[in-house]
Amino acid sequence: MTRKAQHEELARSLGAIGAVRRDMARILPPDCPGGSAGVLTLLGLHGDMRMSRPAEPLAVDMSVTSRHVAHVAGRGWIERLPDPADKRSRIPRLTPAGRARLDGLSERSTQLLADRLSDWSDDEVGLLVRQLTRLRESFGDGRPGGPRVTPTAPTAPVAETSTADETATEPTTPRTPA
Amino acid sequence: MTRKAQHEELARSLGAIGAVRRDMARILPPDCPGGSAGVLTLLGLHGDMRMSRPAEPLAVDMSVTSRHVAHVAGRGWIERLPDPADKRSRIPRLTPAGRARLDGLSERSTQLLADRLSDWSDDEVGLLVRQLTRLRESFGDGRPGGPRVTPTAPTAPVAETSTADETATEPTTPRTPA
């Protein structure tokens, strides 16, 4: 019961975070919307990677990544190198212009956060980052076509057997994506 | 320096949370998308309120709320009562059907969270909720046209107009629904 109420509260909190994300998105330059910025960020972080890779941490379909990559490529911020190991693949790489763009974006978002979180301590920010990271990991396999309900969950079907008021009577009404 | 790196990390973490939000949105029934669910949730939480109210915590323009409210009203999940104090206002109120719908939605999201966060303790979930709530509050006045209450930072030169002409890299956009 308390557990369920907590989850309801969490769901609402997550919804409210949308406002934060929109606020972050608002400071982006018109020619570099969120999706493009995401691609640049990932390439800047992890270096060259094939198209399907950035789709992973973002948990989006590859077709989405493809569009974003095409957009930034059109701006000259990345180039798509051929993959010597697989001719079907193209490997996006940040260009100097792309790096400069990324630095600019980073500067913007950093300033916004510095302003909004001016009364947060370093430890508090660090804690939040860890929490968010863990949350993201807990949803790890949430990709579109990904396996739904823990097929062979390595993490204990054991449960606690104590206050299990899960009311687990039904297995999540299927969405029937047709 | 470390502070800035932390903010960069936080920005990325927030971006990654998008995956969680999408996962949550995916379990919604086709006739009740995220916006509609948000309206129902707020009305269920705070009771009757005028149109401009739900737009506040969501930090969206009233026109957005208006659309969502119209949608749920069309489904019979709310009714719009006249405001005796102000004839311009209409006050949305949850109907029994809307309450039932809301309960169903809550059940879904709760189950999803119970599944994904099965290895989180109550305290950990509670901490996350508090962190998210505080984060949301720190961005409090982030509404579209809202004034930046920032007493700090005359920084922000912004601008930086792009030199990229809008080459028609993005083809067809014949979306004319009227």
Place this chain on the structure above:
DNA sequence: TATTGTTATACTCTATAACTATA
């Protein structure tokens, strides 16, 4: 036959602006 990437299509969300009916 399976996979990588691309493209077309459709749907949701959001902001801006114009419009009405009140205040």
Place this chain on the structure above:
DNA sequence: TATAGTTATAGAGTATAACAATA
């Protein structure tokens, strides 16, 4: 004149499906 709400329009994000080239 200013405000509450509505509606039309435009721009961004994403998923699905069909398709091309390669494995």
